[in-house]
Amino acid sequence: MVPQGEDIDRMEMIKRFVDSDLVYKFNRSPVAIIALAVTVLLIGGAVLAPFVTNQNPFDPASLNLMNGFSKPMEPNQFTGDTFILGADDQGRDVYATILYGMRISLFVGFSAVLFAMVLGVSLGLLSGFVGGRVDVIIMRIADIQLTFPAILVALLIFGIAKGITPPSMRDQIAIWVLIIAIGLSDWVQFARVVRGATMVEKSKEYVQAARLIGRSSFVIMIRHILPNTLSSVLVIATISLALAIIAEATLSFLGVGAPPTQPSLGTLIRIGQGFLFSGEWWILFFPAITLLALALSVNLLGDWLRDALNPKLK
Amino acid sequence: MSDHPLLSVKNLTVQFPSRGAMLTAVDNVSFDLARGEVLGLVGESGAGKSMTGAAIIGLIEPPGRITGGSISLEGKRIDNLSSADMRQIRGRRIGMVFQDPLTSLNPLFTIAEQLVETIRVHLPVSAKEARERAIGLLNEVGIPAASQRIDDYPHQFSGGMRQRVVIALALAAEPELVIADEPTTALDVSVQAQIIDVLKKLCAERNASVILITHDMGVIAETADRVAVMYAGRLAEIGPVRSVIKDALHPYTKGLMGSIPSLTSTDDRLVQIPGSMPRLNNIPEGCAFNPRCNQVFARCTKERPELMHYGNRNVSCWLYDEATTEAPA
């Protein structure tokens, strides 16, 4: 009997979601539909990379150097292999490198946003709810953080990490340093928005009603206030994801990010730019287009979400 | 003078699109307003009373719009005027008082600047004359030491005083019609009493007509000559205020009057109307009030009653239709 009740609840929830204003608005926004389609396509491709490509570009055994510099859509003059998006200097299929590179980019992006979100939401919640000195300290740290450009913070953390780790470890930890560096430069946004929302919610009567029955501050923060800040957190997380992917690409492009053994889209672009003027444009062009499409569609999705969730903007 | 009423609203319908469907906020509303008359427009939230007021002054926010009927001022239609022409009428011939005085007053300008500008835009007077006029108006609305306070900013006035200033501003160009939308709702009872007195007195002195939009029957009883009761965008009943209050015809008006706690009655229980007003996307067929009505009969659920004449007023209820042969259940 009990699971039946829960099933009904779940169906009810799905029905409610399909009927919701959000879905209604989505169905009427071509930009949002296209952006979501592109995002799903790219992320899906990255996740399913081993199943939709013929080679693992980072497994030297699967590569054939004779395939180097194959042009897109043309059979290679030595091997006769055809690559849709061409191959790079070492004979790696550009299509495959993009999908595998995007895995790194997305992993770093999602992890960094998650890290920033957890940090920012907790600090913002604390700051807004407790107020007083705690609020002052957290918000001043956030202000100081904001005076440094995000990339600079990331470079700084990267430099420190490089200094304190043995050279043999560097490639292994590079990705994690990247995640922490980008995450740390991004938490302020979350903290500020959550702090603002918390201060609004805190003064509402439902919080007083919970206080009245002796609910602890922790329960009130987590169970009452947090769920009411999540829609703005979702918007920022989406936009931050686009920014994090770009930040990762920038750092990798500058050579301080993902190592060549685990290239991300940024690393691919860095590698590709060396061949731009020698005529092998596709090694740069296709990763760059992919990065642009990914960042743009995620960003548009975030913008749309913000408009859709905030009726005051209309 | 012309034989037209000052204001004539005929079959006014205001709709706005929502999720593909058109929601009808004001549904086939008609009434006339004579010169010098105070008409109360009363109803609960969502009844369409504010939307009716907004339609008359041409301030319906898009995507809402007037989709049917006409509004005429002294026999000339004003519902189809361009926004530039409408601006000439607003302020000059129709004055406005809103619930929140701060929406009518610009916080960056002194009261003097705002009053003088309004007067000079609409009347051919010099700056000096306009200022004298403004001080005179402030005196009339009961602002103490008006000649000094005129140079203050809106935030330097209390809520009640600000609403007095707004009334002065609404009357500055000697309009023939004043539309007051919940003018006292944000104010305390004692201040409300003062504001009602001022509004009533000044409009009577100028022979200006007033449409007083409010949810408060008490304010209507104090102020209005006639009252129109709205429900779900439609007029339920319209007639002389004393008749409507003392002897309501429409079952909704009866319920509404009974549900007001009174200072004099000692009844233990208030009359209550079951349920609540339908949402605009869910208005029942036939009479909009039929699911809540205690005198409902078969016809009410199928056929929509239009305003029909009964005694000294108009009421949209099948109980008062001569053709109603069915006995009420």
Next chain:
Amino acid sequence: MSETLLEVRDLTRTFDMSKPWLNRVLERDGKRFLRAVDHVSFTIRKGETFALVGESGSGKSTIAKMVVGLLPSSSGEILFDGAPIGTGAGSSMRAMRSRFQMIFQSPFASLNPRWKVRDIVAEPIIAFDMVQNRQAQAARVAELLELVGLTASDGSKYPHEFSGGQRQRIAIARALSSNPEFIVCDEPTSALDVSVQAQILNLMRDLQDELGLTYLFISHDLSVVRHMANRIGVLYLGALVENAQARGLFEDPQHPYTQMLLDAVPDVDMTNREREEVIGEIPNPISPPDGCVFHPRCVKAFDRCRVEAPVMVATQYGEAKCFAAENVRKAGT
């Protein structure tokens, strides 16, 4: 006479309205305090409804918050069934907390929009460990929802699916869920339409009869108070000016401010009763007038009122803080 449930003695609350320290130094300005509640005393007996009525800035909501322990008092005592109410968290406080509840003004802000109705109503039950298992909890929530005129199936909906009146019913169900004896109602109907207000007021009276509740009813609306209360306290600038039996207060108000408030209520019955015009406005509470705070607006004010603050004196139906009322009484005896 039944026994006292709540006793409030000399309750005072001041707020620091000073400008920031640097501004005070630069502008040579002292600290400024607003006395929102000024030595208020009253008692509420079991099973009765005591109403506090006043205009904005009268301190009525501040008193409500202090009574339920949401706001600490500056001085004075609040005794609930003989024991002091604090804002602490001890176990005796927890036991006491389950015995009083509050209904708030806004049916929109008082329900968490992200919670289902059944979780909202169940929260006090869970907080006070009042049921053993989930079945018992669900049964109790269903019972409460039906008690306030909703259905058990409404529990699986979210607050935004309900109208203002229904939301206030949910808030009442939540308030009743911990089986309280005493409920503070802070303007429970001022955000509602009048026909819905009638439903809620009737419901509250029915519940009072059925469950033997005691109400502290806060309102600005004299006609609502007239309908609900057994006794009424009239507040002006944070102080009680009159405290009397409801019927007596309306028939023969002793304080000129009470009279003014009554005169200001619109005459919806169109009885054309005699009324005095309202004079002046509420003064700035940071610098209230000397003597009786009401004297600048009082038609009966005389010299003594301008210099000396009156104290409560007994009247026929209760007590009033007015020299004129005192004189009437003396003349009568």
